[in-house]
Amino acid sequence: MKKCPLCGREYETETKCKSCGVLLIDTETNRAVSENTGKKKHIRAEKKKADDKSRSGSGASGKAAPGNSASADGDPIMAALLGGRPAQNGKAEKREKREEKPIQPETEDKMDREIPKDIPEDVPESKKTDSEPGQDWITEGVFGTAGKKESSSKGIEKQKNEQEEKPPKTPLSEKKSITVTINPALIAVGAVVILVIAAVVFIVKGLGAKEEEPAAPVVQEDQYDTTDVPEAEPEPEEGPDLSNVTLNAYDSDYIEVTGHVEDNAGNLRFVFDTPQNIYLYDNYAQKEEVAENVADVSLDPSAPCALDGYVGRQMSVKGDMWKEGTNVVLSAWEVLYAEPEQDDPGIHQYQIVTEDCTWYDALTRCTAQGGYLARISSPEEYQYIVDMLNSGGYTNIHFYLGGRRDDTGTEYYWVNEQNEFMGDCLNSSDSWMSSYWYQNEPSFRDTGSDANGEIAENVMNLFCVSGTWYLNDSSDDLAGHYPDLLSGKVGYIIEYEE
DSSP states (O other), X not given: OEEOTTTOOEESSOSBOTTTOOBOEETTTTEEOOSOHHHHHHHHHHHHHHHHHHHHHHHHHSSOOTTSOHHHHHOHHHHHHTTSOOOSTTHHHHHXXXXXXXXXXXXXXXXXXXXXXXXXXXXXXXXHOOSOGGGHHHHHHHHTTHHHHOSSHHHHHHHHHHHHHSOOOOOHHHHTOOOOOOOHHHHHHHHHHHHHHHHHHHHHHHHHHHHHSOOOOOOOOOXXXXXXXXXXXXXXXXXXXXXXXXXXXXXXXXXEEEEEEEEETTEEEEEEEEEEEEEEEETTTTEEEEEEEEEEEEEOTTOSSOOGGGBTOEEEEEEEEEEETTEEEEEEEEEEEEOOOOOOOSOXXXXXXXXXXXXXXXXHHHHHTTSEEOOOOSHHHHHHHHHHHHHHTOTTOEEXXXXXXXXXXXXXXXXXXXXXXXXXXXXXXXXXXXXXXXXXXOOSEEOSTTSSSOEEOOEEEEEEETTEEEEEEEOSOHHHHOHHHHTTOEEEEEEEOO
8 A cells, every 4th residue: 555645645556646646655665666677676675785795794894893883884775764874894885885876867857747736835944845955865765755744754754643643634626616505584684784784874974964954943933831731632533314214224233113015127125104214334335324314225146034925915024134335224123013915806717627635736726827726806706706607517526726724723814835824814794705614613623413423514515505605714734534425526726926
């Protein structure tokens, strides 16, 4: 293994350090590696001849010079390493002859080429050479430029100690590229500091400029002591005037209104009995206000309770109300009261159907046909229907009509297509129909000989006795309860208004 005496890098096959350009040191022999193998052989041959002469000389004299060994006296290299001390017992003459021997031009050129040309200037003088001046010519001739660095074992040990104490220097080729890492946070802090300093400078300059401006002349006016005058509090914003409000839809959980529903070309509106001053919230203006003299309002189509079936009927409604721009909207939650629906007293078109069915079947089938179970609303209509039945020969048929009572009630009413009561009571003493009921009717139940036990009577029908037609209350399943008497003798009348 070979090692650079300057930077400490190790190589296996190289003879010079790639970074420092100096000859490497063989770690096993602790000697510099020579580039010229032939030169090494030549030096070793001369060394061998000198050793032989030394041995022959010492053999002739019979003893060695005191203080020096034979190998040291005969070896010019060792003499150079030992500091150039004068040789004893004839060795000085040999060294003088060697010193007089001129250096070959080839060797001088080679030495010049081996001297590194890019030794860094910061290399200390102690590392540039460790040899004494008198030893340079020997070490250069034997070891090349590396000999200057390691002319003695003392210099080698000193270099080793310095290399162990100090880390190896970075090669020059590696020093060329330097990576600088900048922290973005430090840049941001620096920028903020610069901006703050600039702002302070501008502020100071501005204050200085203001101080230099001439003071405005003071106008002498009447002086008043304002130290004891309290600051005026801001006046609160005035809200809407609620003194004339008749309907508070803003602060209340719900409202109750009375009136009726009108259908204006498909647009349903709720008309109040009297105009209202309504305190409510305007969704468009995002504030509360008072809408004055409101006669009617729009109906919310998505309200929980639809009012399209109450057109023209007096009613009371519970719900909520608000404003959208110029339009006031009512959302009905519940119908508190609704006037019964009034039947059209006019004479319409009729269809006679004979079928053994129940009253509820007849009600459903009439609606499916686009009409409703017949409702007789005037004496004129009653007579028109009776004449039609007589001319058709239906005097033996019991016809269902569109009237019923509650299971627990005793008052009969006409019903609409949804089976809801409408109009006035049909069996009261002040009704025009009071004289058209059969005697002792309505009886609400049947206990006669034709009945199979007691049968509840809760619907209205029209039947003929001895050529006269009468109103009667009957069972809702005549054919089922009286199969022997009325099977094949049950029917109903469908009424169409168009």
